[in-house]
Amino acid sequence: MSTDFTRPSSQTVGALRRRVVDSRAELLADLSALVAIPGIAWDSFDSADLDRSADAVAGLLRELPFDDVEVLRVPTAPDEKPGHPAVVARKAAATGFPTILLYAHHDVQPPGRRELWETEPFEAVEKSGRLWGRGAADDKAGVMAHVGALRAFFEQAGSEPGLGISLFVEGEEEAGSPGFEAFLDAHRNKLAADVIVIADSANWEVGVPALTTSLRGVVGGVVEVQVLDHAVHSGMFGGPVLDAPTVLSRLIATLHDDDGAVAIEGLLSEDHTDVDYDETRFRADAGVLDGVQLTGRGSISSRLWTQPALSVTGIDVTEVDKASNTIAATARAKLSLRIAPGQDPKEAAQALRKHVEDNAPFGAHVSFELEETGPAFSADTEATSSQIALWAFEQAWGRPAVTAGMGGSIPFTATLTRAYPEAQILITGIEDPDTRAHSANESLHIEDFLHAVTAEALVLAALAEQGAPGTE
8 A cells, every 4th residue: 555545435435434423313213232241350250241332343343244253351371261262254355455453442440439420321321422431432332433434334344344353342441451462462363454453542632633652651550668566556656666567658749859840760761742732731631730830841732742751649548537646657659650662661660679778768678569550642643544544534524634643552563563564554533621520420422422433434444445456
């Protein structure tokens, strides 16, 4: 395929647009039915709901003219039980046509505290142009974007369009995809493709599409400090020895400098980005309270996409309502370090470990347990698939798309790159800055969702054109 790709006819573009618009009620009904299934891939939740979720997705796909649709489970190691259910559907390519792999995940985050939700977490509610509910955006909207696009595409192109299509709907992404590499090893041929679309990112803002061109990598782990071999009475022993939570707090304070920038030596950082992120808009998007200063240095977009960021995402200390006059012997904190594109995650993990060990306050015993690493990602915007996606976004939204980085991480993107080094990868968005994925009151902007469905249908049509007889 060349960069100057063959575009579908204006009649095809118009027909796909109309089909998606006409299917609005059906798409939202099917998405709402998926939201109602609380499939969570954490050991503390009922795995039967994940099975129901996978079966529901498989049922939707069996209504389409795929060659086969399977619910598959692969153990993460030979001596372990099968992993969480993934759904794989395939349509073989005709000779000379490319194959596209569509990725999404059907598992969701836990709902968290019910009192923070304005609606029932697992009951889809439409209000103010948005669909509310856990997974309404992340990532059951990604599943339905694929389903909706395929419905429109097959209706327009027929059941034998020539284009090869594979669909991989994972069932444990929100648990860190522990079985992803094992799954690829077991089913590498079923997922092989020329173009891979990962529908698990975000658009620039409501009404403005974005193609994600970079992702930060991730290093995650737990740091523990210990000051005593057992807890002691604060009145009898307090003074000469500090409690572990205080010591941990002082250690955490060394992770950033006075500007709030990450203070760990050996991490890559880049201030240049192609798009500016206005401070007023960022404060509104992130919900920053009045008077709270932004941290770090350089442009806001670089602080989000091309500089490291470190967050404390959890702390284990005695709960306030259970606390007595006791000096705690140990305390732990969970650290999430986002690393810039180009950074080796193993080197970043070693830098983080060295920092916490070298900065132990008052000689406290410090240990660091590494839990995850994932490399960053950079896309080739000149690739044919990227040019097709940017064209499709403009057709669907009626305005040019933004090419932008993303501060989050999708570690398995690098796994796919290693498994299929010749494949072109597109990371597309269903969410927007007010989606609140992973938080209470998650929601999906409905019109942008329909635009995303249209754009993906156009990508499918354009890729089919690249393999049509008479084209190069």
